[in-house]
Amino acid sequence: MPIRLAIVNDYEVVVRGLADMLRSYSDDFEIVELNADTAVASSVDIALYDTFAQTQGDGDAVSQLVANPLVDRLVVYTWNLGHVLSQASVAHGVAGYLSKSLTGSELAAALRAVVDGEVVVSPDPGRTGAVIGGDWPGREEGLTAREAEVLALITQGRSNAEIAERTSLSINSIKSYIRSCYRKIDARSRSQAVLWGVRHGFLPDRIRVQDPD
Known part of the structure; x- marks a missing residue:
């Protein structure tokens, strides 16, 4: 069965860009919702939360997603990979804390590992960690x-x-x-x-x- 996925961010271009990044992996993932400034309303295996212009992984938005009974696991997709912030996010119940420097195949593999029960945290790549996928306004x-x-x-x-x-x-x-x-x-x-x-x-x-x- 494909992994049911909701992509969450307040900007439509961002959620659509991330969906496009995973389009080559449609056999593994079923994107059932794109959410811009709305709550997840379908039962999903993973809510993938993009932090563009949002609170970070230890903020209220993440806490609300973790508490949503329709969301089995929450994954944060971010470029803020400092140890303190990533550990605080995991303490809030985040099951994956993933870098925007991941390729599409690496992101897909990390999401599969999360569904298999792992807590996956990307290491901080420092200044070498350029954004690879997704989209943004401007x-x-x-x-x-x-x-x-x-x-x-x-x-x-x-x-x-x-x-x-x-x-x-x-x-x-x-x-x-x-x-x-x-x-x-x-x-x-x-x-x-x-x-x-x-x-x-x-x-x-x-x-x-x-x-x-």
Whole structure:
């Protein structure tokens, strides 16, 4: 029987991008829901939670997914792989804490191991761990995944301190991403960046797609 999977993130482009990454493994996985800012409503073996512009693996959203009786196991898909955060996530009931530097085949293998009862935690690849799969708003405009995440949180009205807390990045790193992001979108102020973000799909979506093709 294929593994029943729900993909969870507040951005439609993100959940669809992750679904596309697993499309070559349709014999092993049945993606029964794509969820953007909605709760999982079908019984699934795994809810795969992408942390793009979300709280991390030790946050309330993860706790709610762990408590959802329709979710058998929860897997966090992230680039924040520090030991403290990954262990805190496992302590919250996360069964997999997986790196966005995994290839599609590596991600599929890790999800199979989780269903087999293993707790799978990716090691921290450090600065060499580039994002490989998935998608994010602003990619076509040349924004990196991290720049897009910071811009998404700016568009949501988050302060630099709130963005740092949510992304587990330092304030200096946040400021650096903001500067590089502004250059790429030709914004000279935060209000211009917010307006650009609203016009280019950086506000959270609200969809549930059941049994996506």
